[in-house]
Structures are given as C-alpha cells and as structure tokens.
Amino acid sequence: MRTLMRALVRIDTALFKQRGHLFPWAPVAMAIGIGTYFGLSSEPLLAIYPIICMGALLVGLVTWRFPGSWSPFGWGICLIALGFCIAGARAHMVSAPVMKWRYYGAVEGRVVALDRSASDAVRVTLDDVRLENFPAKALPERLRLSLHGPEADLQPGQRIMTTAHMSPPQGPVEPGGFDFRRHAWFQRLGGVGYTRVPVLTIAPPEEGIAGLRIFALRMAISSHVREVLPGDTGGFAAAVTTGDRSGVHQATLDALRISNLAHLLAISGLHMGLLSGFVFGSLRLGLAAIPPLALRWPVRKIAAIGALIAATGYLALSGGNVATERAYVMAAVILFAVLVDRRAFSLRAVALAALIVLTLRPEALLGPGFQMSFAATTALVGVFGAIRDADLPRLPGWARPVIGVLLSSAIAGAATAPIGAAHFNSLSHYGLIANLVSVPVMGTLVVPAAVLAFLLTPLGLDWIGIWAMGIGLDWILCVAQWVSALSGAQSFVPRPDTVVLPILVLGLLFVILWQGRLRLVGFAPAALALMIWGQAERPAVLIADTGSIVGVMTSEGRALSKPRGSGFIALNWLENDGDGANQAKAAERWPVQNGRLRFIAFQNGEIVHVNGKRAAAEFKSCRPDQIVISSVKLQIDGGCRIYDPDHLEETGSLAISGDKTISAREVSGGRIWNTTPASR
The missing domain is CATH 2.40.50 (OB fold (Dihydrolipoamide Acetyltransferase, E2P))
Structure with missing residues (x-):
C-alpha cells in the first residue's frame, strides 16, 4: 500500500511540474481522437456522436468543478472526444456522389x-x-x-x-x-x-464567380511568369508564386525529390515563413529608418500587420490548398503573438496552429504534409528554445547565420526523415548538403525577387524581379540535378506497419514536450517503433484490384507479371518493398511466359496470370495447386483458386502471405467513402 501511495505522490509531483507546459499536448490529444476515427474498421452510427459529446461534456464539467492533479487527463479525454467528433462531422459534411461503375x-x-x-x-x-x-x-x-x-x-x-x-x-x-x-x-x-x-x-x-476569378488570376500570373522564364525554371517560378505546378516536368520533380528539395516547390511553411519574415523585416527596418515614425508609432506591430496582409494575399494567390492553409495559420499565429506582445516562436504557438488546422481539416492529420510540417516546426522550436534557455556563450555575429542555417537544416531534416521515409519509402542521403546550399538562396534571392516583381508590376517592370527569381531557381535546379546524379543519392526502405509511425511520433513528442528528465523515456517507444519497422515483412504475393498485374516476391525482389501497363500500381508495390527497380526490370524477374500466359512457382504450387481476352482464350483448364489471377472473367474447371474481376470487385486488391489472404476491403472496412462499385 505504501508503494502505491509513493507512486501516486510521484505521479502527482511530476504532473505538478508540468503546469504551464500542458497546452502543447492539446493537439496531440485531439489528433488521437481524429486518428481513432480514421482507424475504425466500420463507420460509426450517427447516434454514437451525441453520446460521445454528452460523455465528454460530463467529464469536462467534473474536471472543471473538481480540479486536481488528474485534471489534465480529464481535459485530454474531452479533446480526444472532440477530435473524434470533428473528424466524423467533416466526413459527412463533404459527402458527395461517387461513380459506381466504369x-x-x-x-x-x-x-x-x-x-x-x-x-x-x-x-x-x-x-x-x-x-x-x-x-x-x-x-x-x-x-x-x-x-x-x-x-x-x-x-x-x-x-x-x-x-x-x-x-x-x-x-x-x-x-x-x-x-x-x-x-x-x-x-x-x-x-x-x-x-x-x-x-x-x-x-x-x-465571370462573376469569386473562386474562379482568383483561379483565373493565378493562371494569368503563372502564364506570364512562364513567358518570361521558359522551361522548368518558369514552371518552378510559377509553382512558388501561384501554386501552379503544371509547368514542372516529371524528370525535374524526380530530381527535386531525390535531392530532398521537393519541399521548395510546394507553397508551404518555408515559403510562407520567408515571405512573412521578409515583409516584416523590410517594413520594420524601413519605418525604423524614419525617426519621427519610429519614435511615435509601434513599428513592430505595424510590420506584423503588413506581413499578415502579405501572407493573406499569398494564401489567396496560391489557391488555398491544404499545405498553404496550414502554413498560413502558423504564420498568422506567430504574427498575432507579435501584436499582443507574446513570444512569437513557442510550442504554444505551434500547438495553437495545429489545433486550428485539425479543426478545419481533420483529414490533414493523415497526410505527409501536415506531419512533416509540424514535426519540423516542433523540433525547431523545441531545440532552439532549449539552446536559448541553456544560456550558452554568444557566438560571433558572422557565425550566427551560418550555424543557424546548419542547425535548422539538420534538425528539420532529422525530424522529417522518418516520416518522409514512411510515406515515400526513400531516404535522400545528400539532402542536408542540397538544402544548405539551396534554402539560403530561396530566402535571400528568390522570395525578395518575387516581392520586387509584385511591387514593380504597376510600372510594367515586373520582369526584373522575375528574372532575378530565375537566377536563384536555376541554381536550385542545378543543385537538384547534381545531387540526384551522385552515386548513392537515394536509398529505399520498405513500408512500415501501421503502428510504427504513431508510436514513433508519440515517443518523440514526449521527448520534446515533457519537462524534466523523465522526457528521456520517450526514446524507448521511438526505438521500439524503429525495431518493428526493421522487422517489417512484405506480402509474398500482391494482386491488383483489376487483376491486370501480379507481383510475387522472389530472392531477387518482387517479380511483376508484365513490363508495361498498370504503372502506378507497379511503382507503388516496388516502392513499398523498398526496391529501387523499375517495372521493366522487375518484370524480367518473372521466370516463365507461355504465349500470353505467365507462370511462376509459389509455395507448393503455381501462380498463373491471365491478362486480357486473348490470354483467357489460351487458358483452357487449371489444377488444384494453381492460383489463377485474371483481368477478364474466367469460366474454367479444375478446382483452382480464381481471382477474376467478379471476385476482385468485392475484395479490392489482395495480399497473400503464407496461407493467409488479406483484402483491401477487409483492411479499409465499411467506411463512408468506401462504397462497393457496381458494374454496368
């Protein structure tokens, strides 16, 4: 009994020390609720939501009326329930007809x-x-x-x-x-x-539709930019100014991804931060240079208002996609903190931005953009806050920007690397080098030149700013091409199990958000997640939901049943395997082709892929030890397992491991967005 009492006292003491530092946990709790909703195997009944809301309200009232060391848990339960209900409400609010047939x-x-x-x-x-x-x-x-x-x-x-x-x-x-x-x-x-x-x-x-007017303005600006800067440089410039990425070709996108510079292409936190920071700094310095204004006016707050206006215009011009909305919310929270004389860069500001984004778009939680953006921001604010509080010796003036860029790139890269690897199955080994020589160019040349082009537009001299942008963007593209061509620039990793990323992120969040030495405990679940990831096993057989392609794991890697067609599916399978081969090379691993039929040994039998009507005409009968996958309906005898369109339409894609067959429909469950297509 004494041991239990001592443990409770220690927990109470530990929680007391967290007072004033608990708000950053609010979006974590809300995200748990959202994640719970999306992780369900079946859609909750509508009657469940009022029950959850009433239960959360009761817990909230009890927590408010009888505060104590247990209060954070009570408020956490309320936030988890809120996240669950917001996600469910959003899913029903966006409901729209979906095609049921081809x-x-x-x-x-x-x-x-x-x-x-x-x-x-x-x-x-x-x-x-x-x-x-x-x-x-x-x-x-x-x-x-x-x-x-x-x-x-x-x-x-x-x-x-x-x-x-x-x-x-x-x-x-x-x-x-x-x-x-x-x-x-x-x-x-x-x-x-x-x-x-x-x-x-x-x-x-x-004409006359507000959204279309903004879209037309974006496209007009994009077209003008690409006229001044032809090729991928113009497409890059259009992407960072208007969000229009249609002018950037796939080869350039691949080079940017391999060199870990693709984040420079999307209007996200970096661009919004650079633009807001440049406008804020320019206005503040400009007003401070005029003594009568600097002595009488709140120069810092005026600069913050100007930066907020610029960020709002950038949001509208970019098309307002999810990534840009998220970046705008973060910038707006920071600028608002300046207006109310609070610390701009703090974990509270990051948490507030996350709460706003999760409330408006709870589905963003599942996307790599949200995860990587807030992982980088949280890590940067947490580490630089720890450095600030450590009261380290001041560096020489010339060394501060150099060390700052180096630390920022390293911290952001380390924070986002596991998330990027989990979503995109690749690691960029020279991404730090590429970012160190590219991000400063984006901040010191490209963004200021874009602002200059905007200011010179009424005079018809915007081409000067666009031309200057092109110099910086050419440099970034050259860096991307050079780094992506280096030997070993990219390696591939297999797709982790579903539990890996949540465990890893929660563990690292505990390290950053918890106060005191106990934070080191967070490294244990993070290490466990990496161990689970390292033991990940890929399915022996993968079958597309159309039956058009089959992938079988061999000692050389996954063998694909055809070298062309169904390229998106083939690419995803190979990436999820952590296999850098292309579809044509993976198809060379398939051992036997008999006419239009393809055969491969599997366990104690054989897999047969029948692709198309002509192949089906050649396939007359089967054996009990065969698994037959067909892209057209088959009517044959022989006792074999057959997966043709009629069957796959009900199951979706399939994975076979040993004697176990798992369907995409089984894993995805009966959700509101997961309706069974009907043939026609």
Missing part, C-alpha cells in the same frame, strides 16, 4: 483546377459535370481527367467537352496502403479518368 462516353464540365499527373500529363478538375445518359442524382460533384491527347489551351472557368474513360476513385493498390478513395472523398472527387482525344471548348470562361 464509364466511357461524353464528359462535360467547367474547369476549376489544373495540375500535372505522375505520368507527366496535364490534369484538369471539372465541376458542374454532365455525363451522357447518367442519372442526374448520381452525377459526381467533381471529376478529374488526365489529358493524353493533343495539347489544349485550357482557361479557368471555361466549359469543355471530351470523350473519356472514367471510373470511381480506386482503393489502395495493396491492403493497408494509401487509400486514394478516402483522399478523393474529402476533395469531393467523384470520378477519375483520362482521354486521348481532343478537348473542345463549348463555352467561354464564366
């Missing part, structure tokens, strides 16, 4: 977004959609098309028409993998597809 025919709609696909094709998003002979109530709110036909000069707001192949958003390419169907649900994207025929304009751009 469709080929006329597609008409209004252009509301443009980007570029992984296959380097221009991709257009349409709303106000019309499909031939399609029920009005089942029409998707938005569709996305990849344009593989002739070049089309698309304008924001114009109505276009083409003939396209459309299908519902696909589920994970393997059980437990990235669920594009869930991602599309929160974008209200009801169908995806492609066209190889010309796109026709049937109505000019619409």
